[in-house]
C-alpha cells in the first residue's frame with residue numbers, strides 16, 4: 001500500500017554505495033501493497049558489477065518483519081528463482097549481503113520484474129496460476145528453512161478480539177464461531193511446505209497471457225499447501241456474487257492437480273480451508289481499516305469483501321471439483 005517510512009534521494013544514494021549498481025537515477029514511492037514501504041529504484045547501472053544489465057529494482061523497507069525473520073522469505077525468493085520460477089532475486093551487496101538497514105528499518109533490493117497484474121483474470125490466466133502454484137509447492141518441498149505462519153491460530157484469536165468492537169452482533173457471531181472452529185480443526189493429515197500465503201491477483205505479473213513474475217513473498221511461511229490454494233482461488237476465481245466462477249475455478253484446480261494431485265484428506269478439508277482463507281483476510285483487512293498505522297501514502301482494502309465471501313462459504317461449501 002504504501003510508504004510508511006519515507007526515503008530521500010540523498011539517503012538512498014548513500015545507501016546504494018554498498019552495492020555495485022551504479023548511481024541513483026530515479027526513486028519513486030509505490031502506492032500499491034499494504035504491509036511494507038516500497039519504491040521503484042532506477043540506477044545508472046554498473047557494467048563492472050554483478051548485475052551489469054540490471055538498472056530497475058524494487059526497494060522494500062520492512063515495516064513488520066524483523067531482520068532475523070527475513071532470511072526465510074528472501075532466501076525462498078532466491079531459491080525459487082534458482083529453480084526457474086519467476087520470483088525476483090534479492091540483490092546482494094559488495095559483501096554478499098542481501099539485507100541492510102535504511103532509516104531504521106530492515107531493507108532489501110530485489111530485481112524489478114516486467115509485466116503488470118491483472119484485475120480481471122481470464123480462464124487461461126487462472127489455469128496458468130494454478131499450474132504455477134503447484135510448481136512452487138513442489139519446488140518448495142526442497143527448501144530447507146521453516147517459518148511458522150505469523151497469521152495462524154494465536155493471531156486469529158488476538159485480532160478477532162481487537163476488531164470485535166467494530167462489528168455488528170451478527171458479524172461478531174460469525175467471527176467467533178469461525179475462529180473457534182478453525183482452532184480445533186484437525187490439520188494433521190494435510191501436506192505442508194513453503195507457501196506464499198498471499199498470492200492475490202496483484203502479486204502475479206503478466207506479459208500478455210504469460211506469467212512474468214510472482215512477487216511479495218513477505219507472508220511466506222511453512223503451512224498447509226491446501227491453505228495456499230484456498231487463499232489464491234478466493235481471490236483469482238471469485239465471481240461478483242461472492243460465489244466462485246466455475247470455469248476459472250475448475251481451470252485453476254485442474255492445472256494445479258495435474259502437477260500436484262490433491263490427496264483424499266485435502267478433498268475432505270477443502271471447505272474448511274476456503275473458510276480459513278476468507279477469515280484470514282477478513283481479519284487483517286478489518287484490523288488495517290479500523291486500526292491503521294500512520295503512512296505517507298495509504299490505501300486500505302475493504303474488509304466487507306471477505307466477510308461476504310466467508311458468509312457465502314459457510315452457507316454453501318463447494319466440494320473440491322477435481
Ligand SMILES: Nc1ncnc2c1ncn2[C@@H]1O[C@H](COP(=O)(O)OP(=O)(O)O)[C@@H](O)[C@H]1O
Nearest residue numbers: 001032033034035036058088111112113215216
Ligand atoms: N519485484 C518486483 N517487480 C515489479 N514490481 C514489483 C516488484 N515488487 C513489488 N512490485 C510492485 O510494488 C507493489 C507493491 O509490492 P508488494 O510486495 O505487494 O507490497 P507489500 O509488501 O507492501 O504488500 C506491487 O503491486 C508491484 O506493483
Ligand SMILES: N[C@@H](CCOP(=O)(O)O)C(=O)O
Nearest residue numbers: 001033034035200216281301
Ligand atoms: N492481499 C491482501 C493484503 C496484502 O496486500 P499485498 O498488497 O501485500 O498483496 C488483501 O488483499 O487483503
